[in-house]
Amino acid sequence: MKNSMNNGFDPSERQKILRIAIFYGISLLLSLLIIVISVTFFVMIIYLEGKVSSEFLYIFVSVVIVNFAISALSIRGLMGLYGSFQSEHTDRRTIVFSINNKSHASAERPSAPKLNPEYFTDLELEIIDMLKNHGNRILQSDIAKTINASKASISRVITSLESKGVVVRMRKGVTNEIILVETNFK
Incomplete structure (x- = not known):
């Protein structure tokens, strides 16, 4: 162990x-x-x-x-x-979600966490919205075709989103598939 x-x-x-x-x-x-x-x-x-x-x-x-x-x-x-x-757990996560603390009836399920936009750049929020609109997963090459930004900028933004714990990057052929980790936030 x-x-x-x-x-x-x-x-x-x-x-x-x-x-x-x-x-x-x-x-x-x-x-x-x-x-x-x-x-x-x-x-x-x-x-x-x-x-x-x-x-x-x-x-x-x-x-x-x-x-x-x-x-x-x-x-x-x-x-x-x-x-x-170095410790195995040196990466630090930033809190990027806020939970709606409104009172709920006992039968109701608490609402899903909501993205806190103050922790994200406009480009990060645009990529998150694109992921939500494409079933929570999309190829990085498709993001580059859709968003008006360089491939390097998109790669840096995705790396930032990975470090915040919002997305996961999986190798898929010559590109990466970007998967939204939290599928139930607003």
Whole structure:
């Protein structure tokens, strides 16, 4: 059983990933410290002696380049592990529905939730209306043909509606089928 606290990893895998992250973090800090010390030492030598031998210059440049490479690899490793430490439930939903709180007779069913237009752009509302008029599902290519907006704009709007939990995008051939999640709202 997956535990959201462990992000789907068993404790031994989680410990292993944590040890790798600690290794990358320590190597990053040490390589940056070596760079700072090397540069400080180089500046002191130039200040005190006024000149530097070519051998010393080669050693200095080599040390700095190697430690920059170690730093870059450590950062890349930490970025690769970043996803392992994210919670499974990091996506946040915005409340986009409001429920009509009028009193109802005991035999009546409460009214369906109503879309709260303040959480939607005009284009989002237009796509939602189009979905309601087409049986709560429509191809994305048909939306692009009907609405006067670019395909990229429509794709961004649909992504926004997905993040708000209003629609689901399902791959269908070379296009997507957009399905309205809430079929009973006004």
